[in-house]
Amino acid sequence: MIVVMKRDSDRAEIDSVIKHIEELGLGAHLIEGEERTVIGVVGRTYPELGSALEVLPGVDAIVPISKPYKLAGREVIPDDTIITVKGVEIGGGRPVVMAGPCSVESEEQLLETARAVRAAGANILRGGAYKPRTSPYQFRGLGEEGLKLLKAASEETGMPIITEVLTPADIDVVCQYADILQIGARNMQNYILLEECGRTNKPVMVKRGLSGQIQEWLLAAEYVMSQGNRRVMLCERGIRTFETATRNTMDVSAIPLLKRLSHLPVIGDPSHGTGHWYLVEPLAAASIAAGADGLIIEVHPNPDHALSDGAQSLTFESFRRMMDKVRAVGDAVGRPLHPAGEAEPLAV
Amino acid sequence: MIVVMKRDSDRAEIDSVIKHIEELGLGAHLIEGEERTVIGVVGRTYPELGSALEVLPGVDAIVPISKPYKLAGREVIPDDTIITVKGVEIGGGRPVVMAGPCSVESEEQLLETARAVRAAGANILRGGAYKPRTSPYQFRGLGEEGLKLLKAASEETGMPIITEVLTPADIDVVCQYADILQIGARNMQNYILLEECGRTNKPVMVKRGLSGQIQEWLLAAEYVMSQGNRRVMLCERGIRTFETATRNTMDVSAIPLLKRLSHLPVIGDPSHGTGHWYLVEPLAAASIAAGADGLIIEVHPNPDHALSDGAQSLTFESFRRMMDKVRAVGDAVGRPLHPAGEAEPLAV
């Protein structure tokens, strides 16, 4: 942590800051620049210290230096984390594809979709049973009934399941059916939920919040990991910006940046990232080209009758086309897609 | 809901959209413009319908018309909601002041602060017992012990208590001590938490999320209200923008805009809104000038030793100065501050 003094701060003010630092058992290291003095704080600093030092007379600003995340960072754990779920390896160099409907609506809708995405090469089945909705008057999901349908579709197709958990009270029931827990964007800073997921033995995918900075997002992963669960992956699904032509602005650069800062797998979600089905294929290809460890894609038999997110859902046909392109791009960048076969015939 | 067709959409595409609408029991109303055709959808529309219609051939865009919030809107409930808490009226034309430390740290810190803000004219005591923190390694609050200290300080000073509830499991214990439940910014779209608070008999203050649009924020209030609890107030606490010179960007215009769109009381939080103690007084004054029904302010005996949010906390002295200015501005705009006296000697 660096304390930047005001240009006209006097000796007494500087001494007082140093004294404050030393009383906390930390070291104070003075640098007198041409224009102003800065004081390096050496030792175990913490964010609150900066906030407290900022109010001392003569202080202009505080600059944090340490990275607040540890377990999620590559500086502490240099090797890539690989998460294996029923034979599917996430983060091992071969991108995986998670696909399925936004919401589980019926047995027929789910099974039909699961078979179609499986046939096209998907590795993992997605589907929402508990849906967070902006309005209390929207369709909220089938609940445990939806989980059961997911389980049945998983058993038939051999794909493990990823599904969202909305609140701590649902974790137990979701864990009975799901193979991967998904933390939705709105819950990226729901710390209680993160910690509770950190106490399960299920892999957790943490979606980026609409206004989640990279560092906060890694700290969200840290919340899960700090409870002992190291099997965490991150999912870029678009951030909120001034642009209204797309539902969100998908921050493709977050993918390679996270791969540099962290050892955790990174998944791209072009369905939510763009909000328009016709942008899903190009952004899926872009995500793989940028180094994503996987994709999560919304697919629906009839997007024009979907109970949620129809506008961003692919049809079976457009999903197959997307897979062809994504497969070609993966091969081109030396990251061939994870084989669909490896996840197959599971003894459940 | 308006369906905007592409400029080159043909008759068959238009007919197909109309058929789709009519099959749902809704009316389709055609307008053929100079440049393109639009179709008005008449009847009980819902957001999913727009998402589904958007994928039909020939459709360019969907424009929603209805406001998705009802109970929170002034179009449905035209008269101002007034929330009375132990004699303090919120939303009745006389702005209230909520003040206290960011976190409850100790009995002495809390009591000293409570007495000081009370003496300066505050009406309601704030203080965090359960703290949402960006990092798992930060101070997380005293929990129920903190609630007990709040209760004691409330009894001595006669001020009702507002405190944050983080997760559904804490609601019961928080309700035993608190007079107003606060939903923090990170939980604005934690729908389960909102609904659970909607089932209590405590007033609820919903803070705006970092990326919360006005409409989403009113829908968050709607979540609480839809469960039967109509005593909801809104709190503007700054949004996340590209500007880094302040912690957040306080959207002062949200205050009069909400007063126009909604009947709910609106509180300004210049402490979080700006993140710097020296900006709290001017933004508190600005909030009152813009029509706020109240303020919530962080105050600490020694900001340079605070366990959280020191940089944005006022000292007792600067809080008194702020109160003087805010009182003058309230008088100037015909909205004198709520008297401190009215909340006093409570039979608890």
Place this chain on the structure above:
Amino acid sequence: MIVVMKRDSDRAEIDSVIKHIEELGLGAHLIEGEERTVIGVVGRTYPELGSALEVLPGVDAIVPISKPYKLAGREVIPDDTIITVKGVEIGGGRPVVMAGPCSVESEEQLLETARAVRAAGANILRGGAYKPRTSPYQFRGLGEEGLKLLKAASEETGMPIITEVLTPADIDVVCQYADILQIGARNMQNYILLEECGRTNKPVMVKRGLSGQIQEWLLAAEYVMSQGNRRVMLCERGIRTFETATRNTMDVSAIPLLKRLSHLPVIGDPSHGTGHWYLVEPLAAASIAAGADGLIIEVHPNPDHALSDGAQSLTFESFRRMMDKVRAVGDAVGRPLHPAGEAEPLAV
């Protein structure tokens, strides 16, 4: 400037950075923290240096310390700048009001408006003759004809004129008529235009760009000042955020923050800041409460027939009401409005 090394940077990398710094004639000051090493660079640093150092092996990040603006900053020039224009003092503690139509449309429209705002207490006449428009097919202003009408209205009412200059080639003609040059938001980083205005003897009002950070905005002022023209004022007119319920998000906190960082006068523009006439009065009052040195307000005899910005223009009646409120707030915060009278009967 602080060079933050990676946690695992080795001695050779650290030495290489130090060597690089010293070869430039700068001092390198090492601080070895618990977690990582940082190197303070002492001497006349510059932004390009940071960008260049960032690519050296072992470097994690660069943290600038110096403020890049000098003449615009209060650290260099501590006393408030007061700009006097034909008897009107801007920045002298008494807020001024600039008012008039968005665009000059006709002699009648302008004169009528000028008289009305004068009677209500405005000090300076605003009006656009050269209009920047998002689309090439919109009304672009009357050009020099508009300037002549402004001049005539100014002579009749005694109010000096502020008007926008769009491009260097127009500066000469605008200077023949205008008393204050306005740099519009879209031109905040049009450096050639800023410098050319810096070579005139007219005061310059620099509006904040839609995505202008406080520091960049002060650097825009620095561009003008670096050419010798010290009579610069800043105008907050809203920034672009994710919120679409208002045209822009008016950053009221920028007003007191600029007063702290800079000695230049700060004007609030609630018309553009909000985009809705019904939000102008509350945000005008908020701006004054927050310490603005003045306001700039769009007024039109018939907003429903305005050729530009009708939705955010006040009628004469609503402008009078706004003035009453703003006057009361100015009195309340010890900053009474600048008298209208002092600017009167000018010998031109």
Place this chain on the structure above:
Amino acid sequence: MIVVMKRDSDRAEIDSVIKHIEELGLGAHLIEGEERTVIGVVGRTYPELGSALEVLPGVDAIVPISKPYKLAGREVIPDDTIITVKGVEIGGGRPVVMAGPCSVESEEQLLETARAVRAAGANILRGGAYKPRTSPYQFRGLGEEGLKLLKAASEETGMPIITEVLTPADIDVVCQYADILQIGARNMQNYILLEECGRTNKPVMVKRGLSGQIQEWLLAAEYVMSQGNRRVMLCERGIRTFETATRNTMDVSAIPLLKRLSHLPVIGDPSHGTGHWYLVEPLAAASIAAGADGLIIEVHPNPDHALSDGAQSLTFESFRRMMDKVRAVGDAVGRPLHPAGEAEPLAV
């Protein structure tokens, strides 16, 4: 344009809006919904009309329907625009690569770079002679001397030149040397500059402004095109968001979205888009995967000694690696890179 009435608007208000519309020679088309009435305006509407109608009593909101750009839109001109510059085809299905230093610093630096990027497969030489800089104290480019160096390097390597023009007064001199005019991000809404470039016979590349919405950006292109110059291309170079871990947020989704909305070529700029050299290769690959018609890349012989943008410049070696990856991705998505050879040995 749709006029949305308030829920409680009465018949007289509705009639008054209709009368206002009809007096302008436009048609008013009433739709009475379950909740509120909307009025479709049929005929040649314009943005000012919406702003004016918004202030009428009983009006809740205005929804524009027409796209304000015409020449830039695919609805008016369905076929892809192909711009041929000295044998290099931009927009013809084979992505081009523009590369070179941020600023022209010296003959040696430029020539060396030009040869290196040419050898690696670049088609067009970039280099700044007039540099827009945030601070007046930064390096501002060599001016016409820089243009002469560009010309010499172009003649030796056979690559046409793209370079930025900052202000109308420079257009003539820049046109003497450059093959493509670049409008920088800060000038996206410098309408005078856009129009002046529209009167030249040089292709123009319009970079997206930091806060430029897709629609505004297409309108910037429209400004150029409205003057008769149809050879316009667009360049995505990152937008400003809340994320500070990257210099900007590169909106990769803008690439396919523009290809859908417009017939103009779209170039990706991962150097400015990310601000970090180590993110350039993945985002270059992502841009091509998403359908970009080309890339513009900053390359420098010694980024650690660059006079500008060192942190985001590739070395010759990293540029070659990037080209290999980009070539592979182009092949994979059926859009092989434009051959370098075709631009060669020019009779100038």
